[in-house]
Amino acid sequence: MTNLSVNIKSNEKSYPIFIEDEDTALLKEKILSFVEGRNFLVIISEKVEKLYGKTLKFPKENVFILKDGEKEKNFNNYKKITERALKMKLTRKDAFIAIGGGVVGDLTGFAASTYMRGIDFIQVPTTLLACVDSSVGGKTAIDTDYGKNLVGTFYQPKAVFINPNFLKTLDERQFKTGLGEVVKYSFIEKSCKCEEDLNLTNFLSEKAEMIVNRDERVLSKLIEICVKLKISVVEKDEKEGGLRRILNFGHTYGHAIEKITKYKKYTHGEAIVEGMKFAFNLAVKRNLIDKNYKFLAEDVIKKFNFVDIPEFDMEKMIELMQMDKKATFDKIVFILPTDYSTVEAFELDSKDLL
Numbered sequence: 001m002t003n004l005s006v007n008i009k010s011n012e013k014s015y016p017i018f019i020e021d022e023d024t025a026l027l028k029e030k031i032l033s034f035v036e037g038r039n040f041l042v043i044i045s046e047k048v049e050k051l052y053g054k055t056l057k058f059p060k061e062n063v064f065i066l067k068d069g070e071k072e073k074n075f076n077n078y079k080k081i082t083e084r085a086l087k088m089k090l091t092r093k094d095a096f097i098a099i100g101g102g103v104v105g106d107l108t109g110f111a112a113s114t115y116m117r118g119i120d121f122i123q124v125p126t127t128l129l130a131c132v133d134s135s136v137g138g139k140t141a142i143d144t145d146y147g148k149n150l151v152g153t154f155y156q157p158k159a160v161f162i163n164p165n166f167l168k169t170l171d172e173r174q175f176k177t178g179l180g181e182v183v184k185y186s187f188i189e190k191s192c193k194c195e196e197d198l199n200l201t202n203f204l205s206e207k208a209e210m211i212v213n214r215d216e217r218v219l220s221k222l223i224e225i226c227v228k229l230k231i232s233v234v235e236k237d238e239k240e241g242g243l244r245r246i247l248n249f250g251h252t253y254g255h256a257i258e259k260i261t262k263y264k265k266y267t268h269g270e271a272i273v274e275g276m277k278f279a280f281n282l283a284v285k286r287n288l289i290d291k292n293y294k295f296l297a298e299d300v301i302k303k304f305n306f307v308d309i310p311e312f313d314m315e316k317m318i319e320l321m322q323m324d325k326k327a328t329f330d331k332i333v334f335i336l337p338t339d340y341s342t343v344e345a346f347e348l349d350s351k352d353l354l
């Protein structure tokens with residue numbers, strides 16, 4: 001078992017992250033001992049409930065099943081969850097437990113941060129993307145008709161239980177979308193300022209086949225590396241005042257791809273992989289990096305066979321990028337590579353892109 005912890009110094013918040021590939025029945029015991037003596041509401045993805053509900057065996061009255069899909073991260077489900085908790089008479093001393101991917105984690109976290117002005121919550125991520133990214137760091141959100149994640153809070157969980165066992169049953173596309181975020185960490189590693197030298201790029205090159213074949217030990221190690229990098233960033237900048245922006249590498253153009261295709265055609269990971277390729281090209285054009293690094297990066301990406309995404313009308317893409325919540329006035333914020341595994345934030349004018 002790997003035990004990590006996140007220490008947010010500004011407000012002395014700290015929480016453990018457990019990474020253990022274990023039987024789901026054992027995992028349940030650990031979760032329950034964490035909430036011992038308190039009442040709790042489990043918010044679980046429908047798919048995960050179908051696959052693991054019988055072994056997890058949480059009492060029915062403590063379970064809220066959330067349908068799968070990004071469209072479920074909405075105000076209506078927020079209302080249903082909080083009303084269910086009210087009906088159960090949960091107090092501020094009780095807890096929410098999120099079991100699922102990013103949608104379940106983000107929505108539960110948001111509900112937890114506002115229920116009685118804040119109730120404890122535990123993250124149990126079951127997708128690769130949630131294991132390496134969304135379950136760690138305390139971003140919570142719901143989607144609106146005006147865009148994704150526009151209503152949300154920074155609210156750290158009380159604990160994160162990562163069990164790579166869940167990844168065995170993850171469908172290929174969902175697994176790949178998580179790999180998109182994994183590859184991202186390799187291009188930002190040095191900028192994460194982690195004390196330990198983790199060398200994710202080497203790990204990805206050497207273990208690509210085992211990763212794709214979901215070798216359990218390799219996946220555990222991979223998750224551990226990514227989580228250590230994310231912890232390092234979040235500990236230094238919880239609320240995205242500066243350093244945390246680097247986690248958005250590939251996201252500026254990637255979010256525009258998701259928007260222009262109405263969130264239907266490509267997964268988040270697929271879109272950000274294309275966004276990273278765009279960022280590498282832009283960095284070469286602006287003489288920030290040499291072409292060799294761009295080719296090396298493209299080789300790493302190729303190892304994981306991501307889907308090819310065609311180019312879109314640049315003027316439309318710029319318009320969408322200007323609407324991003326990270327954009328300021330008419331400037332678009334891009335995280336661009338400046339050296340091997342190093343990135344920096346740049347504010348660019350639309351004319352720089354055309």
Ligand code: GLY
Pocket residue numbers: 133134136137139244247248
């Ligand atoms: N997913 C980016 C972040 O947590 O900041």
